[in-house]
Amino acid sequence: xxxxxxLTEAVxxxxxxxxxxxxxxxxxxETERMSNGRVKLAAGTLYGAINGLLDKGWIRSVPGADxxxxxxxxxxxxxxxxxxxELDRLKELVENGEIVLGGEA
Amino acid sequence: xSMKRVFKWFWVWEFEKEDMWLNSMAADGWTLCQIGxxxxxxxxxxxxxxxxxxxxxxxxxxxxxxxxxxGAEYIGHMMQWLYFRRKSxxxxxxxxxxxxxxxxxxxxxxxxxxxxxxxxxGIGLMNLRYNGxxxxxxxxxxxxxxxxxxxxxxxxxxxxxxxxxx
Numbered sequence: 001x002x003x004x005x006x007l008t009e010a011v012x013x014x015x016x017x018x019x020x021x022x023x024x025x026x027x028x029x030e031t032e033r034m035s036n037g038r039v040k041l042a043a044g045t046l047y048g049a050i051n052g053l054l055d056k057g058w059i060r061s062v063p064g065a066d067x068x069x070x071x072x073x074x075x076x077x078x079x080x081x082x083x084x085x086e087l088d089r090l091k092e093l094v095e096n097g098e099i100v101l102g103g104e105a
Numbered sequence: 106x107s108m109k110r111v112f113k114w115f116w117v118w119e120f121e122k123e124d125m126w127l128n129s130m131a132a133d134g135w136t137l138c139q140i141g142x143x144x145x146x147x148x149x150x151x152x153x154x155x156x157x158x159x160x161x162x163x164x165x166x167x168x169x170x171x172x173x174x175x176g177a178e179y180i181g182h183m184m185q186w187l188y189f190r191r192k193s194x195x196x197x198x199x200x201x202x203x204x205x206x207x208x209x210x211x212x213x214x215x216x217x218x219x220x221x222x223x224x225x226x227g228i229g230l231m232n233l234r235y236n237g238x239x240x241x242x243x244x245x246x247x248x249x250x251x252x253x254x255x256x257x258x259x260x261x262x263x264x265x266x267x268x269x270x271x
Contacts, residue, residue, distance in 0.1 A: 008271050010203055025175045042199035043172045044160060045206040070174055 007086045010049050013039055014059075015083045021062050021074040024050065058082055107149035109135065114143050117214060118255035120159065120186075127157040131190075140181045140188050155190045156198040161213045162187055172200070185217055204267045211260040215253060222249030 007015070017030035027050075028041045041049075050073060053059045058079030062072050075083070115123040127137050130147055136155045139146035157180075162168065164182040173179055176195045180188040191198040201207050222245075229242030 008203065008205065023174065024171055028175060040197065040199065040202065042202035043175045043177065044200040045202050047168055047171050048206055048209065
């Protein structure tokens with residue numbers, strides 16, 4: 001199954017922040033920034049999600065830029081595909097929500 | 106540096122209570138700095154200088170260094186329970202925030218309790234049959250079964266919630 005099920009909010013933001021390669025803490029900061037502080041990824045949650053995404057081949061680890069100890073991660077083509085699919089799914093949700101509730105507001 | 110040692114027992118299903126207790130100590134200016142068997146060492150810090158978190162997980166080196174890279178300090182582990190703390194000035198500190206990872210935490214606990222419980226039940230029944238001395242193992246098995254039930258109950262609650270949202 002390639003992106004056929006809804007992504008969790010954590011996974012969505014992790015993938016989105018890895019369009020630019022980052023290490024774990026960088027992913028947390030970027031996610032918090034993009035969501036205006038609403039989504040705060042906890043370390044254990046992030047660690048589990050990163051390993052799952054590496055297994056799926058949606059992200060890959062790349063040699064760290066600043067120091068060699070901290071691992072960095074980057075989005076793969078497969079990951080980008082999943083993200084695009086998710087974006088279409090979210091658009092559909094928003095469109096239908098607006099059609100149904102838009103007239104009421 | 107001022108330190109104090111406290112002996113305290115928490116049942117496995119009381120991990121939330123333990124977390125609350127450690128953080129109320131930290132709020133009073135006593136922050137966990139070392140952990141042992143039913144033993145907690147605290148050092149004097151500014152009140153609420155740290156947030157302390159514990160979780161049930163294999164003490165694996167890669168994970169510990171990952172968490173340390175997010176600004177946390179590793180205090181130590183007792184069996185499969187890891188203890189971390191992070192300066193409050195770095196923001197709210199969580200290890201498992203979403204429902205999925207909280208469910209996974211409870212799964213980890215269940216995976217530890219179940220085999221020990223079955224082992225105790227087995228040994229207890231064997232002893233009872235051959236020498237009439239299985240009592241202590243059967244009591245252990247009973248406590249472990251109860252703990253497993255409590256953990257499952259918490260898990261069911263989270264899973265019901267998970268059907269509605271993440």
